[in-house]
Amino acid sequence: MSAKLNAKEVIGKVLEEKGKINQVYWIACGGSLIDLYPAHCMINAESETIESGWYNAKEFLLTTPKKLGKNSLAIVCSHSGNTPETVEAAFAAKKAGAAVITLTDREGSKCDSDEFISWVYPWGSDVPLSEVPSGITTALVAELLLAQEGFGKYDVIMESIDKMNGIVKAAIEKVNKEMGEAFADVCEKHKFFYILGSGSTFSQTYGFAICSLMEMQWQHCSYIHSGEYFHGPFEVTENGVFYFLQMGSGKCRPMDERALKFLEQYTDSYMVLDAREYGMDAIDPEVSDYFDPMLFYAMNCELRAARGKRFDHDVDYRRYMGVVEY
Amino acid sequence: MSAKLNAKEVIGKVLEEKGKINQVYWIACGGSLIDLYPAHCMINAESETIESGWYNAKEFLLTTPKKLGKNSLAIVCSHSGNTPETVEAAFAAKKAGAAVITLTDREGSKCDSDEFISWVYPWGSDVPLSEVPSGITTALVAELLLAQEGFGKYDVIMESIDKMNGIVKAAIEKVNKEMGEAFADVCEKHKFFYILGSGSTFSQTYGFAICSLMEMQWQHCSYIHSGEYFHGPFEVTENGVFYFLQMGSGKCRPMDERALKFLEQYTDSYMVLDAREYGMDAIDPEVSDYFDPMLFYAMNCELRAARGKRFDHDVDYRRYMGVVEY
Numbered sequence: 001m002s003a004k005l006n007a008k009e010v011i012g013k014v015l016e017e018k019g020k021i022n023q024v025y026w027i028a029c030g031g032s033l034i035d036l037y038p039a040h041c042m043i044n045a046e047s048e049t050i051e052s053g054w055y056n057a058k059e060f061l062l063t064t065p066k067k068l069g070k071n072s073l074a075i076v077c078s079h080s081g082n083t084p085e086t087v088e089a090a091f092a093a094k095k096a097g098a099a100v101i102t103l104t105d106r107e108g109s110k111c112d113s114d115e116f117i118s119w120v121y122p123w124g125s126d127v128p129l130s131e132v133p134s135g136i137t138t139a140l141v142a143e144l145l146l147a148q149e150g151f152g153k154y155d156v157i158m159e160s161i162d163k164m165n166g167i168v169k170a171a172i173e174k175v176n177k178e179m180g181e182a183f184a185d186v187c188e189k190h191k192f193f194y195i196l197g198s199g200s201t202f203s204q205t206y207g208f209a210i211c212s213l214m215e216m217q218w219q220h221c222s223y224i225h226s227g228e229y230f231h232g233p234f235e236v237t238e239n240g241v242f243y244f245l246q247m248g249s250g251k252c253r254p255m256d257e258r259a260l261k262f263l264e265q266y267t268d269s270y271m272v273l274d275a276r277e278y279g280m281d282a283i284d285p286e287v288s289d290y291f292d293p294m295l296f297y298a299m300n301c302e303l304r305a306a307r308g309k310r311f312d313h314d315v316d317y318r319r320y321m322g323v324v325e326y
Numbered sequence: 327m328s329a330k331l332n333a334k335e336v337i338g339k340v341l342e343e344k345g346k347i348n349q350v351y352w353i354a355c356g357g358s359l360i361d362l363y364p365a366h367c368m369i370n371a372e373s374e375t376i377e378s379g380w381y382n383a384k385e386f387l388l389t390t391p392k393k394l395g396k397n398s399l400a401i402v403c404s405h406s407g408n409t410p411e412t413v414e415a416a417f418a419a420k421k422a423g424a425a426v427i428t429l430t431d432r433e434g435s436k437c438d439s440d441e442f443i444s445w446v447y448p449w450g451s452d453v454p455l456s457e458v459p460s461g462i463t464t465a466l467v468a469e470l471l472l473a474q475e476g477f478g479k480y481d482v483i484m485e486s487i488d489k490m491n492g493i494v495k496a497a498i499e500k501v502n503k504e505m506g507e508a509f510a511d512v513c514e515k516h517k518f519f520y521i522l523g524s525g526s527t528f529s530q531t532y533g534f535a536i537c538s539l540m541e542m543q544w545q546h547c548s549y550i551h552s553g554e555y556f557h558g559p560f561e562v563t564e565n566g567v568f569y570f571l572q573m574g575s576g577k578c579r580p581m582d583e584r585a586l587k588f589l590e591q592y593t594d595s596y597m598v599l600d601a602r603e604y605g606m607d608a609i610d611p612e613v614s615d616y617f618d619p620m621l622f623y624a625m626n627c628e629l630r631a632a633r634g635k636r637f638d639h640d641v642d643y644r645r646y647m648g649v650v651e652y
Contacts, residue, residue, distance in 0.1 A: 029553070029554065029556075029557040030554060030556075030557025030558045031557070031558065033554070033557075041389065044379060044389070044391055045389045045390070045391060045392065046392055047392060047393065048392050048393060049393075051349075051377035053370060056551060056553040056554055057553075058553040058580070058581055059524060059525065059551075059553050059578060059581070062525070062577045062578050062580065062581070063367065063370070063371045063525065063577055063578065063615070064371070065370055065371060066371065066372055066373060066374050067373065067374060083557075085553075191517075191518070192517070192518040192546055198385060199385065199388070199389060209548070210550070210554065210557075210558040210559045211558045214558055214559045214561055214562045215558035215559065215561045216561075218561055218562050219562075220518055220548070220562060220567075221548065222535070222546070222547065222548035222549070223548070224536070225382060225385075227355070227382040227383075227384040227385050227411075228355065228356060228359070228382055228536065230355075230356075230647075230652055231355040231356025231357065231359075231409075231536075231647075232356045232357065232536040232537045232540055232541035232647075233536045233540045233541065234646055234647075234652070235540055235541045235542075235544055235644060235645060235646055235647060236540045236544050236545075236546060237646070241546075251388045251389055252385060252388050252389065254384070254388065255384055255385065255388070258652070261652075262652050266646070289389070318561060319561060320560055320561055320563070320592070321556075321558075321560070321561060326556055326560070326584070326587075326588050
C-alpha cells in the first residue's frame with residue numbers, strides 16, 4: 001500500500017472494524033523492535049483501557065499470547081520488510097483475527113501486502129520524524145488513546161513530534177563538536193564498556209549496544225538500566241571501567257541522576273549525554289521521556305560514525321548479516 | 327505476617343476482596359525482579375483475562391500505570407524487605423487501591439507489614455522451591471488463572487514445582503563435575519564475555535550477568551537474547567570471543583538452537599548448558615520454559631562459586647552494596 005497514510009485515518013479504520021482494541025502487540029527484531037519501545041511505554045503509563053506487549057518476533061511466535069484475537073492490534077515493523085520471523089508473526093496475528101499494521105521501508109516486500117494495513121515509510125537523514133517508525137508509532141498511540149478513551153496529552157504529544165526535527169538537527173551538530181572525538185578515544189582505550197539509561201530511553205541504551213556498537217562497529221559493550229545499576233551491576237565500577245550515561249530529560253531522569261552521582265564518585269572513566277543539554281528542555285517533561293529515544297538514536301548514529309571514521313570501520317560493513325546463512 | 331501462607335488461600339483472599347483481577351504488576355529490583363519474570367511470562371502467554379507488567383520498582387514509581395487501581399494485584403519482592411524503592415512502590419500500589427502481596431525473607435522488615443499480604447519466605451540450599459519466590463510466584467499465577475478463568479495446565483504446573491527440587495539437586499552435582507573448572511578457566515582467559523538465553527530463561531541470562539558475575543565476582547560481561555542475537559549482536563562473534571549459552575528445554579528452545587548452530591560455526595570459544603541434559607526433559611515441554619529459570623539460577627550459583635574459588639573472590643563480598651551510600 002503506497003498511498004500516503006496518516007495515523008488518524010489508520011486508527012479510525014482499525015476502530016471502525018474492531019470496535020475496541022484491548023491489546024496492542026509490538027512485534028519486530030533488533031533495531032526495528034527498539035523503535036517500537038517508547039510507544040509501548042506510552043501505553044503502559046498512559047492508557048486506561050489497553051494492554052501493551054513488546055516482543056521479539058520469534059518469541060512472539062513461540063509464546064503467542066492467548067489473548068491475541070479480534071480485539072488485538074499488532075504493530076509489526078521490519079525495515080527490509082522481509083525479516084522471516086517478523087513476516088511470519090504478522091501473518092500469525094492476522095490469522096488470529098487481530099488488526100495488523102506493518103511498517104516497512106521497502107515497497108513490494110512481504111510486509112507490504114494487502115493482508116495488512118501496510119505503511120511504507122521513507123528513510124534518510126532528511127525525512128521528518130513523523131514519517132519514520134519512531135514518530136509513526138507515537139502518533140498511532142496518541143490517536144488510539146484519543147479515540148478510545150480520551151487523552152489529555154494528545155496535543156502536546158503531536159506538537160512534540162514535529163518539534164523533535166529541529167532539536168535533533170541542532171543536537172547532531174553539537175554532539176559532533178563536543179563528543180565525537182572523545183568517544184572515538186574511549187573506544188581506542190576500552191575494549192569493552194557499559195552504557196546506562198532508563199525509561200523509554202532504555203531502548204536506545206540497548207540499541208547503542210547491539211546495533212550501533214556490536215553490529216556496526218564490532219565494539220564489545222554491555223547495557224545496564226540506570227535503576228537496576230544499584231542492585232548488582234555497580235559492583236564492577238572502578239577507575240578505568242568506562243560508562244556512557246544517556247541522561248533522560250523526563251520522568252525517569254532521577255534514576256539517571258542517581259547513577260551519575262555514583263559514577264562521579266567511583267570511576268574516573270565516564271561520559272554523560274544529557275538530553276536536557278541537547279535540546280530536550282524544549283519538550284514538556286511530562287511527555288519528554290517518550291521523545292528522548294529519538295534524540296538518543298540520532299546521537300548513537302553520530303557517535304558510531306565518529307568511531308567508524310577513527311577505526312576505518314565502515315558502519316555499513318557486515319560480515320554475517322545478509323552475507324552468510326543463519 | 328509470619329503464619330505459613332499458601333498460594334490458594336492468598337489468591338482466594340485477593341479474589342474475595344477484589345472480585346476480579348485485571349492487571350498483575352511484578353515489582354522489585356535486581357535479583358528479586360529476576361525471580362518474578364517467569365511468572366510474568368506465564369501470564370502473558372497463558373491468560374485470557376489478565377494483563378501483566380514487570381517493573382523495576384523505581385521505574386514503576388516514576389511511570390506508574392494509569393490502570394493501577396482496585397482491580398490490580400501488585401506482587402512485590404524484596405529479599406531484605408527494606409529496599410527503599412520497592413517498599414515505596416508497595417505502599418504506592420496499596421494507596422492506588424490494588425491488592426498487594428509482598429514477598430520477603432526478613433520477618434519484621436518494612437515489607438512484612440499488616441498493610442500488605444506479607445509472605446515471609448525461608449532461604450537456603452535446603453528450602454524447597456515451592457517456598458521461595460520463584461516457586462511461590464508460579465503457584466500464585468496458577469491459582470489465579472485457575473480461579474478466574476480456568477487453567478488446563480494447572481495440574482502439570484503444580485506437579486512440576488515439586489519435581490524441580492530433585493532435578494536441581496542432581497544438576498548441581500553434574501554441573502560441578504562437568505563445568506565448574508572449565509568455567510573458571512574461561513574467566514581467567516576472558517576479561518569479558520557474552521551470555522545468551524531466551525524466553526523465561528532470559529531473566530537468568532540477565533541474572534547470571536548482573537548478579538552472579540558483575541555483583542558477586544566483578545566479572546565483566548553482557549547478556550543477549552538468543553532471538554535478538556541475529557539482528558545485530560552476532561557481528562562481534564569470532565574466534566576468541568566467548569559465549570555462554572543457556573539452552574532452554576521448552577517452547578523457546580528453537581531460538582537457542584539457532585544460536586548454537588551459529589556459535590559452532592563462527593567461534594572457537596563457547597560453552598553450552600543444555601537444560602534438557604540437566605534433567606529438564608522430565609518436565610512437560612509445554613510448561614518447562616517457566617521452570618528452566620529455576621535450574622539456571624542454581625547453575626549460575628554453582629558456576630559463580632567455582633569462579634570465586636579460583637579467583638579467591640568470596641561471592642558474599644561487596645565493596646558498595648550496603649557498604650557505601652548511594
